[in-house]
Amino acid sequence: MTAARPTALPVVQFHSRAGCVDLGWGHPHPAALPVDAWAEATHSALRRYGAAALTYGYAAGPGPLIEWLCERLAEVDAGPPEPAQVFVTGGASHALDLVAALLCRPGDVVLVDSPTYHLALRIVADHRVEMVPAPADEDGLDPTATAELIRAIIRRGRRVAMLYLVPTFNNPTGRSLPNERRSALLAVAARSGVPVVEDDTYRELAYPAPAPASLFSGAEPGTVVRIGSFAKSVAPGLRLGWLTAAPSLVAAVTARGYVDSGGGVNHTAALALAEFAASGAYRRHVEAIRVRYRRQRDALVAAVRAELPQAEFVVPDGGWFLWLRLPHPYGGTELLPHAEAAGVSYVPGRQFFVADAGHSYLRLSYSMCDPETLVEGVRRLAGAYRAAGLSERSTPLPG
Amino acid sequence: MTAARPTALPVVQFHSRAGCVDLGWGHPHPAALPVDAWAEATHSALRRYGAAALTYGYAAGPGPLIEWLCERLAEVDAGPPEPAQVFVTGGASHALDLVAALLCRPGDVVLVDSPTYHLALRIVADHRVEMVPAPADEDGLDPTATAELIRAIIRRGRRVAMLYLVPTFNNPTGRSLPNERRSALLAVAARSGVPVVEDDTYRELAYPAPAPASLFSGAEPGTVVRIGSFAKSVAPGLRLGWLTAAPSLVAAVTARGYVDSGGGVNHTAALALAEFAASGAYRRHVEAIRVRYRRQRDALVAAVRAELPQAEFVVPDGGWFLWLRLPHPYGGTELLPHAEAAGVSYVPGRQFFVADAGHSYLRLSYSMCDPETLVEGVRRLAGAYRAAGLSERSTPLPG
Numbered sequence: 001m002t003a004a005r006p007t008a009l010p011v012v013q014f015h016s017r018a019g020c021v022d023l024g025w026g027h028p029h030p031a032a033l034p035v036d037a038w039a040e041a042t043h044s045a046l047r048r049y050g051a052a053a054l055t056y057g058y059a060a061g062p063g064p065l066i067e068w069l070c071e072r073l074a075e076v077d078a079g080p081p082e083p084a085q086v087f088v089t090g091g092a093s094h095a096l097d098l099v100a101a102l103l104c105r106p107g108d109v110v111l112v113d114s115p116t117y118h119l120a121l122r123i124v125a126d127h128r129v130e131m132v133p134a135p136a137d138e139d140g141l142d143p144t145a146t147a148e149l150i151r152a153i154i155r156r157g158r159r160v161a162m163l164y165l166v167p168t169f170n171n172p173t174g175r176s177l178p179n180e181r182r183s184a185l186l187a188v189a190a191r192s193g194v195p196v197v198e199d200d201t202y203r204e205l206a207y208p209a210p211a212p213a214s215l216f217s218g219a220e221p222g223t224v225v226r227i228g229s230f231a232k233s234v235a236p237g238l239r240l241g242w243l244t245a246a247p248s249l250v251a252a253v254t255a256r257g258y259v260d261s262g263g264g265v266n267h268t269a270a271l272a273l274a275e276f277a278a279s280g281a282y283r284r285h286v287e288a289i290r291v292r293y294r295r296q297r298d299a300l301v302a303a304v305r306a307e308l309p310q311a312e313f314v315v316p317d318g319g320w321f322l323w324l325r326l327p328h329p330y331g332g333t334e335l336l337p338h339a340e341a342a343g344v345s346y347v348p349g350r351q352f353f354v355a356d357a358g359h360s361y362l363r364l365s366y367s368m369c370d371p372e373t374l375v376e377g378v379r380r381l382a383g384a385y386r387a388a389g390l391s392e393r394s395t396p397l398p399g
Numbered sequence: 400m401t402a403a404r405p406t407a408l409p410v411v412q413f414h415s416r417a418g419c420v421d422l423g424w425g426h427p428h429p430a431a432l433p434v435d436a437w438a439e440a441t442h443s444a445l446r447r448y449g450a451a452a453l454t455y456g457y458a459a460g461p462g463p464l465i466e467w468l469c470e471r472l473a474e475v476d477a478g479p480p481e482p483a484q485v486f487v488t489g490g491a492s493h494a495l496d497l498v499a500a501l502l503c504r505p506g507d508v509v510l511v512d513s514p515t516y517h518l519a520l521r522i523v524a525d526h527r528v529e530m531v532p533a534p535a536d537e538d539g540l541d542p543t544a545t546a547e548l549i550r551a552i553i554r555r556g557r558r559v560a561m562l563y564l565v566p567t568f569n570n571p572t573g574r575s576l577p578n579e580r581r582s583a584l585l586a587v588a589a590r591s592g593v594p595v596v597e598d599d600t601y602r603e604l605a606y607p608a609p610a611p612a613s614l615f616s617g618a619e620p621g622t623v624v625r626i627g628s629f630a631k632s633v634a635p636g637l638r639l640g641w642l643t644a645a646p647s648l649v650a651a652v653t654a655r656g657y658v659d660s661g662g663g664v665n666h667t668a669a670l671a672l673a674e675f676a677a678s679g680a681y682r683r684h685v686e687a688i689r690v691r692y693r694r695q696r697d698a699l700v701a702a703v704r705a706e707l708p709q710a711e712f713v714v715p716d717g718g719w720f721l722w723l724r725l726p727h728p729y730g731g732t733e734l735l736p737h738a739e740a741a742g743v744s745y746v747p748g749r750q751f752f753v754a755d756a757g758h759s760y761l762r763l764s765y766s767m768c769d770p771e772t773l774v775e776g777v778r779r780l781a782g783a784y785r786a787a788g789l790s791e792r793s794t795p796l797p798g
Contacts, residue, residue, distance in 0.1 A: 063408025
């Protein structure tokens, strides 16, 4: 690296706090970002395609990336999409925004898993809908109760625009929806006509691979929109992701005015990613980061077991997060100021629920820190826990 | 270039038609795209920032690009914005979509210049508003009549969400709004409270420079949102643009769920552009393409004067387009099939109007073709004109 240019303005999103082990951020480990390989991929795309790499691209995404993606999904999912079922997006968040813009009308109801990705809640809320938590328990979304809820909402004269969930290595829980619930949920989607939006961001981060088959791969045509991303598998700064859906939905996204006008949403980067993939760099990189993140997960799990045995959790088979439940019903919420004072931070569980819920939980990210830092963070967290006097169960919550 | 990877799917948006000189596309000339310099800029950004170039970026855009952009606008506009007035977008089209999402509610009225960028009409229409043409004449938008129209719409109980125009080197006309109309329009915006969305995409393509001062640079705070782009000045495939607006609007765009979740909309490319700029490549490149596009404009203008003297036009001082008016009131519309049969194409003027208007006009792009190809295209167009029997004025239009 040469010197960063002097700037009074931030360059990146992460805001480092002196003395704080911050387990709040779902960001990649800096050493897990393919700096040299990305320079080579960009160079390779410009060499191969010349001006075609820099002009207006094919609106659904350039052919070489779409075709490779179909091949990759044949390897890491139960079945590949057809090219006409694929659209290249500016990341998973952008995909969710695009899909919500198509499916939602102001005043609609959108069902969301509980808990679910907290920033997805903000993306959906931008579309002026009412978010309603789908019924869920420790194993994830409950399809039978969700079907009943959909019927009740429709009886009240409301329209249910879509159902959003992260069924594989859920953010924040790290858990995957069991197979029998997947089948039942697909049946609910087919019967009710409510489209399921499946956020499949963490598919490549399976320890060990493979991840469970996607909802999309088992769905009746037109019932599931699946969102994927290269933010976790390659690099978030690229702003590259994709979605797989019915050709009619792909066509509708492609026909959005700004997508058509712009020639796709990230053409040059998409061609560089196609080169990154074709060269074998993608496969090598994903294998390497699986090893890295698995080691970081194991370090965090061991530290929590040793230092904070009061916390209950299920070891995740993939993703970036550990979801802890404290005995105290407000443990996750009340521990935070004590943790921050002790030099460690996290995201309180409350933020992953639409309803006022989740106060006993906290989400720890193991993505960004080395094992020794994770261990030090948990040591501080355990100290804060003891200092906070949260170890005695308080009275049950009202209601 | 190495060989393109075999693919059954398109790579780029442009669809070449055998035997056709296509003057319809507003795309850059392939030789005007900085293939080698962009590889170097990407490499330089990765070398300078390392993992920070690939992780989640600062949501408004990385500091180095925002600071350089402020410096550049001090050179090519009447005054620079403050950094807090700048947001980095995924191109001008994306900027318009973001701004419309913030400013428009379904059922609102949006005023648009007549004629104006045809794909902007589609971007705005995606927000389920009613588009109404602002009164305009040969010199562009008429501020006094527009103020009256705004009052009339409001009296009818409707909300006017925004007014969209391309005041500098307008697409399709190539003309710039005269200074006295700029001042008057700014006064209308301040009095009426209707935000003006100024599409400033063509500012850098002035022959000769400088372009007129932007509306934004002379506006009262909070009355104008100005949209800019690197699609014309560098390369459209990058999907990089920007907007300048009141800090409150920049903050609202930055807080959109998917912008915050994604860490900005194109972080890695934005840092590469900052390197492209800092190295001097941007300045050299813009100077070179000004020479190129000016030469192409001059070739097209001379050819039309020589071959198709029936066409009226004003020589544009910038941009990529020549806007022809034929004597026949349906000339632009009716000539097209004859032109296509003769091996030349264009965009009929009708497409740049919300109302059923503009049938006598056609837009020729001089951006994508060498001078000799432009000359050949006009020769074919003139032959088609003679064959179509459009040279006699028909009866005036009804109504």
